[in-house]
Amino acid sequence: MQPDMVFKKCINCGKTWPDRDSFLDDPEIFLIGYQANFKYLKLGGLLFNHSCRTTLALPADLFIDLYDGPVFSERVTGSDACPGYCLSKTSLSPCSAQCECAFIREILQIIKYRHDSTIH
Numbered sequence: 001m002q003p004d005m006v007f008k009k010c011i012n013c014g015k016t017w018p019d020r021d022s023f024l025d026d027p028e029i030f031l032i033g034y035q036a037n038f039k040y041l042k043l044g045g046l047l048f049n050h051s052c053r054t055t056l057a058l059p060a061d062l063f064i065d066l067y068d069g070p071v072f073s074e075r076v077t078g079s080d081a082c083p084g085y086c087l088s089k090t091s092l093s094p095c096s097a098q099c100e101c102a103f104i105r106e107i108l109q110i111i112k113y114r115h116d117s118t119i120h
Contacts, residue, residue: 012054020062024114028052031111034060034104036086038077041104046111047089066110071103 006016007023017023028051035045035057042061049055076082076099085091086101092112095105 008056008058010050010052010054010056013050013052015050015052024111029056029115031092031108031115033089033092034086034108035089036101036104038075038086038101041101044104046108060104060107063107063111067103067107069103069106072098072100074098075100077101 005018007019009016017026023029030049031046032049032055033047035047037044037060042059042064044060045057046060046063047055047057076097077086081097082099083093083095083097085093085095085105092108093105094109095102
């Protein structure tokens with residue numbers, strides 16, 4: 001990354017994070033949800049609140065490398081096997097369904113655990 005580049009800049013207060021680690025480890029950043037993009041899962045938005053009262057959306061593909069588990073090829077969204085978590089922007093619950101969307105739920109858990117470990 002070039003010196004003048006930043007990972008993310010808050011559109012409200014102007015705070016910048018030079019890289020993903022500094023963003024995820026910032027105690028003023030809180031993961032609040034996920035906006036699914038069912039056509040291109042990696043382009044779904046992870047939603048974060050910043051302490052300045054701004055919501056920041058980042059594409060899921062910026063966090064894909066945090067997960068190294070199974071990625072299923074079949075989508076079960078809307079079936080009896082689906083708990084419907086991806087249909088809720090605010091649900092951060094892990095999904096036990098063997099669905100192609102489930103790996104995103106695991107990434108949410110990794111980020112939540114990392115944040116909880118950083119602030120405690």
